[in-house]
Structure formats: C-alpha cells, structure tokens
Amino acid sequence: MSEAFIRFVRELYGEPRAGIPLHAPVMGTREKARVGEAIDSSFVSSVGAFVTEFERQVAAFVGSRYAVATVNGTAGLHAALVVAGVQAGDMVLTQSLTFIATCNAIHYCGADPVFIDVDEDTLGLSPEALASWLEEHAEQREDGAYEPASGRRIRACVPMHTLGHPVRIEKIAEICAAWGIELVEDAAEALGSTRGGRHCGTFGRLGVFSFNGNKIITTGGGGMIVTDDEDLARRAKHLTTTAKKPHPWAFEHDEIGFNYRLPNLNAAFGVAQMERLPELMASKREVAAAYARWCKAQGMAFVHEPAGTRSNYWLNALRLADEAERDAFLAATNAAGVMTRPLWTPMHRLPMYAQARRGPLPVTERLAATVVNIPSSARMAGG
Template sequence: MNDKIVQFIQNTFATKKFIPLHEPRFIGNEKKYLNDCIDSTFVSSVGAYVDRFEKEFALHVGSKYAIATVNGTAALHVSLVLMGVGKDDEVITQPLTFIATCNAITYCGATPIFVDVDRDTMGLSPDALHLFLNKNAEVKGNQCINKTTGKIIKACVPMHTFGHPCRIDEIKAICDEWHIALVEDAAESLGSYYKGQHTGTFGKVGAFSFNGNKIITSGGGGVVVTDDETLAKKAKHITTTAKVPHKWEFVHDEIGYNYRLPNLNAALLVAQLEQLDGFLENKRALAKLYEEFFQDSNISYVKEPKNSKSNYWLNAILLENKEQRDMFLEYTNSNGVMSRPIWTLMNKLEMFKACQCGDLSESLWLEERVVNIPSSVRV
C-alpha cells in the first residue's frame, strides 16, 4: 500500500522530485510590494505595510483589532501577558501541540497543566476539561484555584490542530464558568471556521502564526487579534518595547518586548493575504482527493470535524498502530515524499515531565497513529 500512496502523491503533485510537507507559494504581488517597501526605506517595525496588514487581517478574521508580531510564539506570549498570566500561575493546555504553546506559557513564569484532546478534532476536549476542573479545582472569589497545588489556574490555551477547529464554544463556556481566561492558539488555523465564526476570535485574545510552513507566510510573523480596544493598545505598546511616544526622549514605562513585525515581512503578508481565498480553495480540493483515495483502504483520512470548515493546513492520516506508522514514515521519506508523525506529547518532554496531567488516553492513541502527508498548494 505504501508504494501506491507514494505514486498517488507524486501524480497529484505532478513530479517525481522530492515533495516537501508544505512549501510556500509566492505567486502574487510579493516582489512588487517588497520592492516598494525597500524603496520606501521603511523596512523595520514602522511602515505602511504593517498598518495595512493589521487592518486587512482584522477584517478577514472578523476581529476589531490585529497587532502584528515577529512570530507566532511572540503572539502567544503577548496574549498570555495581556490576560495577566505571570509567575507561579498555571495554564491549562493540551499535550498534543507544537512546543511553542508551552514555551509561551513558561516565558510568563507559569506552568502548563495538560488535559486530553478529542480524537476527532485532535484539539482540547471540553469534556476532559470539565472533568479535570470538577476533580481538581475550585472557584474562590473570581479565581480558579488548583486544589492540588494551591495555585491560580489563570488561563486555558486550546490549539486548533492542523487547522481543524476544536469545540471552542464549549471550551469558552467552561472557562467563563470557572473564571479562566481563554487564549486561542490559532497558529495553524487561518481560514478555518467553527459554526460560522473564524477561529481565534472566540476568546478575548487569539494568536496566529505565519511561519514558513503556514498557509500564508512571511518567513516568520504572527498576530494577536482582539475586540478589546484597551487590550489592543496594550499589545501594541508592550510589543514596541513599551516606549512612550516622544519626538526624541527614550522613556519606557514598563517591561516591554521587541516583538513588532518588520515592514518587509508585512509587505509579504499583504501579498499573501490577497491570495488566501485561492489557497484555501486549492487546499480543500487536495483534501477531497486524499479523502477519496483513502476511503477504500485500511488507513483513515482525517476530515474536518462536525460544525467546522477547516483550512486543511496539513493533511493527516491515521495508521493502525505505531509499527505501521513507523514503516510508513520510513518508506515515504526514503522515496522522496516527506511525511512526519504528530508531535511528541508535551508531558513526555524533559522540561514538562513534572507537570500535572489529566487522563491523556486519546492523546496517547493519536500520538502513535497520526502522520502528516504533503499539503502544499498545488501550482
């Protein structure tokens, strides 16, 4: 079967050469806007393209404000800071995620708590979240207290895995009930909707990424979205080293970060955003081809969950077990078709082994079976 899969992917991408997992497509106004940016001499964190991108991105996802950052991890970090996450706080997230989610939590001096995912979404499970909180937490005043550690559970960070929305409305309702701030890790889900609403816009803040392998990219880049004007102003201030505006004086009124997106990167993103609808259409057509190919095999193709419209950023399949998974990875990567397993669970990494966990049965099941296959926009 593995040889048939390789042949199908080669035919689908019309090449016998190496096929990467997800490569960028610069087929629009990227060079034009970059040249314009260079000619303007505004290539750093101030410039017309930064302003333009922030406005156009906010319109695209349906938020009032967007604050561009140097990468998605910075966007997550700032989002957590905006929610008041600090030293000795705890933040609930999923173990099945990219390391950036947990890195951002630790940058704040906080500690992750790992709660299981749903098998169909691969994102944080509201059922598992509800069970964990009822067993381990209590509300005192307006704070959620972990009865095991005595620490405040300040925030919850669900992640929309591979662009497939989790049951984010249910998660939000639980967070509201328990006085926990919801911070959406929407890094992978630009162009994905849950019940008609764009991912990243359900909580007070959401974070997106434009890394080189994302659906649109500037080589790096990220953005924080919010409907709260106060939070938006705070985000822009602290990502610009918390410098108080003045013609010549250098006054900084709090700890800030050098996290603003350069105008050069923003020029790329403006051009990429112009093409997003076409990219999404192309990727959904590829997903349909994969779904049809795998429907008569013993390999399950991961389809968009109920009530969702996914961007299908990375296509994923489910193998029968870890042994079959590893055989598949070895064969495809040895024959010029890039594939990769899902991430090692965060609670297995050395720096997070001591973190509190709920029952992680679904995460463990998925870790042994999920593989990503080539997902680039076809040209």
C-alpha cells in the same frame, strides 16, 4: 500501502521524481513587488504602512476589531498571555498534543502548563476532559479558579486548533467563562478555519496566528494577536514595542516590554500573501478532497474536518493502525522522497515538561502513535 500512496501523491502533485515537501509556500512576483515597495519607502523595520495594512487585512478577514502584528507566533502567544494577566506561579490549562511553542510561551510567563486530553475527531483540547479536571482539582473563588492543594491561580486556558481543525471552542469558552479562566486561542495553524461560521481565534478574548514559512500564508516569520477588546489591543501593541511611550524624540519606557513587532518588510510580504489566501484555501481543500476520495477507496483513515466546521486543511493527515505501521509508513515514504511526518512528541514526554501536572491522556497517546501528516501544499503557481 506505502507504494500505492507514493504513486498517488506523485500523480497528485505532478512530480514523478523530485522530492515532494510536506508544505511549501506559494509566492512570486506580487510578493517581490510588495517587498520592493517597502524597500523604496525606506521603512523596513517595525514601523511602516505595510504593518498597519497587514493588521487591517487580517482583522477584517477573521472578523476581529483589532490585530497586532508580531515577529512570530510564539512571540504573539507570549504577549497575549501577558496581556491576559498570566503571572509567575500561575497554572495554564492546555494540551500536550501541540507544537512546543504553546508550552514555551506559558513558561516564558513563569507559569506552568497543565496538560488536558484531546478529542479523537478535532485532535484538540477536549471540553469534557477540561471540565472533568476542573471539577476534580479546582475550586472557584470570587476572583477566579484556584487549585486548593497548592493555592495557585488557574489563570488561563490555551487550546490549539491542531493542523487547522477547529476544536469545540464554544464549549471550551463556556467552561472557561463559568470558572473565571481567561481563554487564549492558539490559532497558529488555523487561519481560514471556522466553527459554526465564526473564525478560529475569535472565541476567546485573545487569539494568535502564525505566518511561519510552512503556514497557509507566510511572512517568512510572523504572528498576529487578534482581539475585540480595545484596551487589550492597545496594551499588546505597547508591550510588543518595548513598552515605549509615544514621543517625537524621547526614549521613555514605562514597563518591561518586548521587541516583538513585525518588520515592515515581512508585513509587505504578508499583504501580498493575503491577496492569495482565497485561492490558497480553495486549492488546499481540493487537495484534501482528493486525499479523502483516495483513502476511502483504499480503506485508509483520512482525518476529516470535524462536524460543524470548515477547516483550512493546513496539514492533511492519515490515521494508521498502530505505532509500528506508522513508523514503517514514515520510513518508506521519506526514503522515496515523499515527505511525511508524525505528530509532535507529546509535551509531557519531553524532559522540560515531564513533571508538569496532567490529567489522563489516553487519546493524546493514541493519536501521537498513529497520526501521520502527508504532503499538503496548495497546487497553484506563484505569480
């Protein structure tokens, strides 16, 4: 199986010998030109026309009223949680099957994650598991949800759209609304993904995207908070700009803020990448379709976009029989120069989050043991 897969991937990417990465950025002359314009403007840090333009483009693309650019997705998620009201001692419901940034951002607020199981098809937070945990462990008061045993506020819920596949976010939004829990979407991997025609990251009051070097578009590092709430957007921008009060020359700050704004150089790169996004999405869906056809012919389980969604297929994935088969596949492909990787080690297995509260996690454990990410770069040249 591994040898046939390696041959197929090398044919798919037209690369007979050299290493094939998991996900490489597409960039070229237009990125160089935009960055050159930023250099010529002399605005290279967190103030400049490209920051504003990048925010405008992302907001328009996802259908949100406001966007606030940040230095990376983790910073964006941290700031969004603060803006959503998450405080020290709060509990935040999320998934264990995620990149560690999700939980770290919660921890930066002094809050604690509570791990809820995921769905087999979406790979993301299960609405049924969420509702079940709340019914068993929470009570509703006038100002929101609490855990009676500890008296702690259950302040927010952070589902993550795993590998770009949309979770059943409308159901999660309904549950959160019923319990008075803030919904903050970790859409780091989901730029271009929609559920029912609505873009991921726009179902909650706040959503966050990432533009790390391996994402569908990149600014090298970078993130974006999106919201339809003008007050939340204003506060997010203020907090991420060190909470500096506007003034022609004085440096006055009215609270503890964060130096989280995206530099103009990175934003210039992002503006050029946004010009490529439709082509990138089309190419990545073609790659996914090729994998799906091959897997069907081989009797292998390909991870398809969930029903009712359109995924950006950020990272394609296979489901293997068990952990032993997964590890053998990983060893063989990587030894042959075709990069593959498992999903993240579930957060509840990591020492810093091993003591976190959690519900039953059987699907999380199964997916972590059997899912493998495979090369997913777009097949298009820079220029």
